[in-house]
Amino acid sequence: xxxxxQRQHSRGEYNYVxxxxxxxxxxxxxxxxxxxQMSIHDFPHYNPSLxxxxxxxxxxxxxxxxxxxxxxxxxxxxxxxxxxxxQVPVLSKVELWKQEKLKKLRKFQTKAREFLYFLVxxxxxxxxxxxxxxxxxxxxxLFLRFLVVLxxxxxxxxxxxxxIPSLVFRQVGTSFMNSTGNERCTIYEPxxxxxxxxxxxxxxxxxxxxxxxxxFMFYGYYKNTMVENNSFSYKIPLAYLFTAVFYFAFCLICIxxxxxxxxxxxxxxxxxxxxxxxxxVFNGWNFGCLGETATKLKQKNLLYRLQVDLEEESLKKRAAxxxxxxxxxxxxxxxxxxxxxxxLNIAAFYGISYATTYSQEQQNKRVNKESxxxxxxxxxxxxxxxxxxxxxxxxxxxxxxxxxxxxxxxxTVIVAxxxxxxxxxVGLGVLLFTLWxxxxxxxxxxxxxxxxxxxxxxxxxxWETRVGQEMYKLTLFDLLINIAVLVLVEFPRRMVVDNWxxxxxxxxxRQEFVVSSNVLGLVYSQTVVWTGALFCPLLPLINTVKFVxxxxxxxxxxxxxxxPPQKTFRSTTSAFFFLVVLLLGWMLASVVxxxxxxxxxxxxGCGPFxxxxxxxxxxxxxxxxxxxxTQEFLFFIGSQAFTIPLFSLxxxxxxxxxxxxxxxxxxxxxxxxxxxxESRDKQFLVKQIEELSx
Amino acid sequence: MGSKxxxxxxQQLDAYQVGGTPPEDFLVLFYRYRDLAPQLVPLDxxxxxxxxxxxxxxxxxxxxxxxxxxxxxxxxxxEDGEGNMSLDDFLDMFSVLSEMAPRDLKxxxxxxxxxxxxxxxxxxSDLEKTLTKLTRGELGEDEVKMVCEKVMDEADLDxxxxxxxxxxxxxxxxxxxxxxxxxxxx
Numbered sequence: 001x002x003x004x005x006q007r008q009h010s011r012g013e014y015n016y017v018x019x020x021x022x023x024x025x026x027x028x029x030x031x032x033x034x035x036x037q038m039s040i041h042d043f044p045h046y047n048p049s050l051x052x053x054x055x056x057x058x059x060x061x062x063x064x065x066x067x068x069x070x071x072x073x074x075x076x077x078x079x080x081x082x083x084x085x086x087q088v089p090v091l092s093k094v095e096l097w098k099q100e101k102l103k104k105l106r107k108f109q110t111k112a113r114e115f116l117y118f119l120v121x122x123x124x125x126x127x128x129x130x131x132x133x134x135x136x137x138x139x140x141x142l143f144l145r146f147l148v149v150l151x152x153x154x155x156x157x158x159x160x161x162x163x164i165p166s167l168v169f170r171q172v173g174t175s176f177m178n179s180t181g182n183e184r185c186t187i188y189e190p191x192x193x194x195x196x197x198x199x200x201x202x203x204x205x206x207x208x209x210x211x212x213x214x215x216f217m218f219y220g221y222y223k224n225t226m227v228e229n230n231s232f233s234y235k236i237p238l239a240y241l242f243t244a245v246f247y248f249a250f251c252l253i254c255i256x257x258x259x260x261x262x263x264x265x266x267x268x269x270x271x272x273x274x275x276x277x278x279x280x281v282f283n284g285w286n287f288g289c290l291g292e293t294a295t296k297l298k299q300k301n302l303l304y305r306l307q308v309d310l311e312e313e314s315l316k317k318r319a320a321x322x323x324x325x326x327x328x329x330x331x332x333x334x335x336x337x338x339x340x341x342x343x344l345n346i347a348a349f350y351g352i353s354y355a356t357t358y359s360q361e362q363q364n365k366r367v368n369k370e371s372x373x374x375x376x377x378x379x380x381x382x383x384x385x386x387x388x389x390x391x392x393x394x395x396x397x398x399x400x401x402x403x404x405x406x407x408x409x410x411x412t413v414i415v416a417x418x419x420x421x422x423x424x425x426v427g428l429g430v431l432l433f434t435l436w437x438x439x440x441x442x443x444x445x446x447x448x449x450x451x452x453x454x455x456x457x458x459x460x461x462x463w464e465t466r467v468g469q470e471m472y473k474l475t476l477f478d479l480l481i482n483i484a485v486l487v488l489v490e491f492p493r494r495m496v497v498d499n500w501x502x503x504x505x506x507x508x509x510r511q512e513f514v515v516s517s518n519v520l521g522l523v524y525s526q527t528v529v530w531t532g533a534l535f536c537p538l539l540p541l542i543n544t545v546k547f548v549x550x551x552x553x554x555x556x557x558x559x560x561x562x563x564p565p566q567k568t569f570r571s572t573t574s575a576f577f578f579l580v581v582l583l584l585g586w587m588l589a590s591v592v593x594x595x596x597x598x599x600x601x602x603x604x605g606c607g608p609f610x611x612x613x614x615x616x617x618x619x620x621x622x623x624x625x626x627x628x629x630t631q632e633f634l635f636f637i638g639s640q641a642f643t644i645p646l647f648s649l650x651x652x653x654x655x656x657x658x659x660x661x662x663x664x665x666x667x668x669x670x671x672x673x674x675x676x677x678e679s680r681d682k683q684f685l686v687k688q689i690e691e692l693s694x
Numbered sequence: 695m696g697s698k699x700x701x702x703x704x705q706q707l708d709a710y711q712v713g714g715t716p717p718e719d720f721l722v723l724f725y726r727y728r729d730l731a732p733q734l735v736p737l738d739x740x741x742x743x744x745x746x747x748x749x750x751x752x753x754x755x756x757x758x759x760x761x762x763x764x765x766x767x768x769x770x771x772x773e774d775g776e777g778n779m780s781l782d783d784f785l786d787m788f789s790v791l792s793e794m795a796p797r798d799l800k801x802x803x804x805x806x807x808x809x810x811x812x813x814x815x816x817x818x819s820d821l822e823k824t825l826t827k828l829t830r831g832e833l834g835e836d837e838v839k840m841v842c843e844k845v846m847d848e849a850d851l852d853x854x855x856x857x858x859x860x861x862x863x864x865x866x867x868x869x870x871x872x873x874x875x876x877x878x879x880x
Contacts, residue, residue, distance in 0.1 A: 277844040283869040285828060287878050295760040303829040310837055675864060676851050
């Protein structure tokens, strides 16, 4: 149809409406040569109204842009222009001025946007990483940057509402001593008397004891100071509790907002499972790719992507064509492997639990200060060591097991990730559970050790500080391990591979930056920080510093030691996945927080809540200090007369949004169908035109 | 080195601007073109000399040197279809491949680039050649066949065994980053 039209005109037919602005035969000759190959009427897809009698020229300044969008060679465009008698410069002064202003505004906007990119934290670095190593690695660094900002803002929050007021009001405020009940339980001596050897300073830094224990670092230092002037009252315990709760809520909002943007991107790029191959083939090549290595890498990427897709297809076909017996065999094998993985995990959890118990016992036994400090340090870090070893070994073994299971490649990746996530979170949960076990004597308040003070006073004079210390040690150890691996494993590996060419080093090769395990490490650290923030208010700041150091370390190792990934990780869906896992970590931490606030008895010897039975109880007690009107208002909000209409209203709004959502989905489907049909209509009409013109 | 006015007449400059080259890039592009063969390209274009650079020179540009599709790009944008480009063709090429070109225009030219036999349809052989260039020939024959079949299944809307421009455009409409992948910066 269309091709026939074009072929007709390509045989030396000169039906171009020759404009005669050209001075001399020389130019019209070239034009004739050109038009012998194609004419303006060969482009029926582009605005036929423009190939033109030239009478509908209402807006002259609209013209140049339309001409630019026509797929015509430059010479024909020039000729067309001449044919219209160069109407372009003829614009009124006002129009000209408007155009100038628009142009200037647009330029300013692009420059402003560029400047903003420059100001964004690490913007240039991340772009460079994305360009060199691809979307997967870039998404890791984007995630890391998000966490740094989140931690820093949380620290500012905590500093503003808890630490600084505590500092300021410490001398000014009143902290009443309500000594009822057991005197014994209120004794808390974090700094035992005696001379301290100087290297103890360093060891204290590593384990959070000694000078660090009774400082702003940990919960135990804060008092329940209350400042009450005429117009201003500030209660530290209330501030502490509210800040902790608000910190969690704030992190949740940030995560969900970011999930929203990530989900929007994932939805906009369409169902990634639907149009795979054509997108890879036609949109896969980046024409801006420069240089031989980059080109080869891109080609390898495309090759890998296509091969993975094809392999999945063939696996699906093979799975569908299996006989019943083989299917049964495969499923039972998979079940066996799943049980094996479960067994490995349980072994790891048992190891963590045992290590934590042993470590706590050793710490509680430490009466004699002259004992071997290095050994003590080792025992203190034992849970962290066991967790790190488990998090390294078990996924390695699971990878080997996955080779037997014969899942399709994408499912293998997902299953490996899920297993690693479960391992990390449950491992942390086991550690926390063991701690709780020790502190509250397994919840049994009648146990000999816990009867007196409703928590295990003998071992834990100030249990919140101890929990904070454990979290601090986990954080620190994580950072140290990362740096140690960097120095002791990655750099030597690179040096060996580069300088010693043998078969082994060829096989091993330079390492690749494995995005998933690194991201899980980040999520794990963040969960630890969230769990510990209630007991160690400075932990977000320490974590910010840690993540900044980690950023630079990872960047250095990336550029020096890693080769660009040949197997690309789908970055659109993975940003969403990281945030989902982060949300899971948040939930774990919030469970811990809620439990500590509502159930466990605070230490009687330290902290701002030492005189209540629960951390939560400070709220009802201060509630009754509010004015009567406020109390009534808050009661009203909590009453049924208010909440039931509120719930029904929000239910209504949710139904409306869901209905809107499904309607939009349907209309998108309808529009797609319409697009398809329109192209067919167009072809039909062209055929008709052809027939009629015969 | 001359200024714009000494190399081109004002009329020519206007025409080039309307034709799609933004004025900031114009002189840069002209000098890049000239640098490929300074002895062939005169500094004075006011008389509109008929100068064409052979494909070998165009293909040796650093932006195109490693692109597996460089030959097709040169062929599509050149007048004679062989890859020998005049200044007009050169400017055309970089204006379509710039970030200012509209999506439809880019889709049109991308279609032409992938159409190896110039029949205005993407048939199986065109797809096979595209795949070979994309993967450096490392994809096996069966795999190539399977991928071509899949692409046809997905994109061929009018079921005639080959992709027309509409099919291609309909598919490219769904690629949000097409504008940035089909882009050469100079």
